[in-house]
Amino acid sequence: MFAPLPDKPDHDALELEILALWEREDTFARLRELNADGPRFSFVDGPVTANRMVLGVHTAWGRTLKDVFQRYKALRGYRQRYQNGFDCQGLWIEVGVERALGLNSKREIEEFGLAEFARRCREVVVQSSGALTKGSIRLGQWMDWGSDYFTFSDTNIEYIWRFLHVVHDRGWLYLGHRSTEWCPRCGTSLSQHELTQAGVYQERSDPSLFVRFPLLDEEGESVVIWTTTPWTLPANVAAAVKPDAEYGLRENGEWVAVARYPDDRFVRRVPGEELVGLRYRGPFDELGPGAEVEHRVIPWGEVSLEEGTGIVHIATGAGQEDFELGRVHSLPVLSPVDEAGRFYDSYGWLHGLSTTEAADQIVGRLAEQGYLVEAGLHLHRYPHCWRCDTPLIWRVTDDWLIAVEELRQPLLDANATVEWTPAYMGKRMDDWLRNMGDWNISRRRYYGLPLPFYPCACGHLNVIGSRAELAERAVSGLEQLEELRRPWIDDVPIRCEACGEPVERVVEVGDVWLDAGIVPFSTLGWKSPEYVEEGYATGAARGLTDADLPDHTYWEEWFPADWVSEMREQIRLWFYSQLFMSVALTGRAPFRKVLGYEKMLDEAGREMHSSWGNTIDAPDAFARMGADVMRWQYCAQPPDRNLLFGFGPAHAIQRKLLTLWNSARFLVDYGTIEQFTPRLADLEGLEDVEDPLDRWLVERTRALVAEATSAYERWLTVDVVRAFEGFVDDLSNWYIRLSRRRFWQGRDEEALRTLWHALVQGLRVIAPVMPFLAEHLWRALVRVERAPSSIFHAGWPALPEADARVLEEMADVRRVVELGRRARSASGIKLRQPLPRLVVEGAAGIEPLLALVRDELRVKDVELGPVASEVVVKPNLPLLGPRLGPALGAVRTALQAGDYEELGDGRIRVVGHELGPEEVLVERLGLAGWSVASADGVTVALETDLDDELLREGRVFELVHRVNAMRKEAGLALGDRIALTLPAADRDLLEHAEWIKAETLAVELAAGSDGEVAIARR
């Protein structure tokens, strides 16, 4: 017996019930027991940043894909790891805490106290990881919750130390002195890959200044430069010209590039190289630092003649290209602003001002001194801090870098071993690897990996590789070391291994991508001598997880990952940092296969922003659409296109799922009436069916399993969903519709068995995508002794290959029926009116299935044979008009008269012109009393002449339809019997009394005396 199903599913309620059931029955743990001896499938989770207090629908997308493939592999018997990860350090966490505490600068953080600040950051991770876990469980993600890895654990930190130690041994670690993008609010430099994140480059309007620099050697002459960053002018040291470009002197003494002002009058013209070496007065020499510089005109081949004046202001301390140019020409470096982007005291009246505050005063002073030629505004794309949205500046700083040159080729080679889906993402990785610069790993922040670098005054750089080494070499401070973290670690000086003097750690922390990149080593126990239970729960992670630190044998078993999946942005972030660290440590890629996917936008195609009110939190989506519908939306998405997520698409999905639901309900309703009991053997295969429709559905089901399996193996959930949707449509709108009568007219065991088999196999293949509804319907339908109680314990369906001939024959039947409907519609005769005959030409394979066509099209007889019709050939005007010109008229007339010759292959000769098949439109018209339709080589003709008997039958069909609608309106159950009274005018229909009774479940039938149909329950 089946459990009854309501009219439609309440997704939210149903899902909560299933979650409770899974917990009660320990379904996930039992699944892992079932697979304990299975083959290995190694998945490594990319950590989610634990800074939000609710799961976002973006994060839920990735989590769904991970869960879908882990569930699929589990159904196929694979033994897997299910460790979830949280990213716990870095600016995301810090900036959130700063905002919550109302802190606005690094100075304020230090005044607040680093120990307390660290504790607050940890608290954010504790709260957020709890909320994200809760949301993920609600989403249906099966993970080892409670055994998560947290990147701020001391163990993870130690593993990064070990990596940095190796990097140092290889000679790749160095302290770079460079100009770099800098966030003045966060007080740190950013690395190249951080600048590639979404939202970094934004349109922005900045001052546009044309400024005159007076030449010292040529009285009354000056060079004119253009800048959009006024704050860099006090740091000016040179002006660059393009040596081979032509420069002109205006009457007022200003030098500019001629190409920029082609219509100006010039009193002198010289090549740029003649200006090189001229000295000029700096714009802010009175402030001190500038006065010590000899400002000169220098040559630079890269000077643009596309914008500005063709003369470029060079501030070596405030621009990357400027800095590099300064190296070439041995220019001095003026660094005007401090870490917070404020002018140093040496800059006189500018001191303490931020770069934006200084702009107005700088413009004012330039105007006063007569240096300002023109001031306006300039709209351009400008980089912003990815975390706090502050416009970036450039500063010359000392950063710790890892040189990539020696690793570049090994990285490219390793990437060549990885199978990327979609393939273009692998090419993106290649491009990045070919073009990336050295990895800037240092950040001047607080809550992050402490870089274990101890540069000694003697010139030796000490790099600590483990906590044990730190303990061994510490001079003092070990007793207060709560975690391997600032501020505690800063109070542990060590002894220099070269000179024996005490030496302090640098203050910098590490790039967060080191934290996530080390995961394939730190969580799998690389080089760990023993397996330590709960050994990963160290430092800040203590008390948050019971994750183990496995041993090296374990690492060898699970490394590299068979599969990882994240969004495209991670190519330059997590995929890259993992690849980099893995190639540095082992020479190998850390993953074999990658599934990437594009961005999520709202359903109108806009970015989601909380300030625009179009973001969606997962709990809201769970309540309003359900996790299954969310998951379906994610899975239906081709990974190479942006996902437009929202409640609108969710409604469309709910409607599709209702078709599946109604099919299951149909089986439950009729199966219950017939007291049908499914057989365990039918779960796997169904061989012994006779009816052609049943035979077809069995083959159709086999085809679905094959299509879905292939799609999962190609990591394309979109193809799984497409295959399933096609199957449900065939099941509902073809099989059930055509078989309705068999279910209705009494016990047809074979039809019930076939439908049950097909539905259950369908549920099994869609279960990874839609685990709740699949589990719910499984439990409603599969109440069979010895059958697994959970669909996830049933394994993967193993069906034989589908018989292609059976599928093709049915496809032909559907084509013929479609044409038959078209012919009927053209004739204007109602659907319920039986017709005498259909003739089919060009689909001989349907012969065994003619009865289906007959019933479906409501015709008395179906014949195979040539269709007598009139062929009408017309010119295809858009093609023939231009080709034939005035000759078209004669061609048209001749075609109309049938005055042409067929040449084969659809070619035609007419009044001396030869026409190709695409140049004419051939229509087949029915002879009198026939309606004809044709397409793709199949033609059907429907006879439309009606006699009295056919008309009477048509009225019976109308009556039956009417009565069944009345039964429904009256709320009768499917099996209820009725007494039926016909209108007096329909007395002649009593000739078909038995037919009418059977179709309406009437036990009494009579003609009344008035004009109404009446029913009464019996």
Ligand SMILES: [Zn+2]
């Ligand atoms: Zn910032």
Ligand SMILES: [Zn+2]
């Ligand atoms: Zn030393």
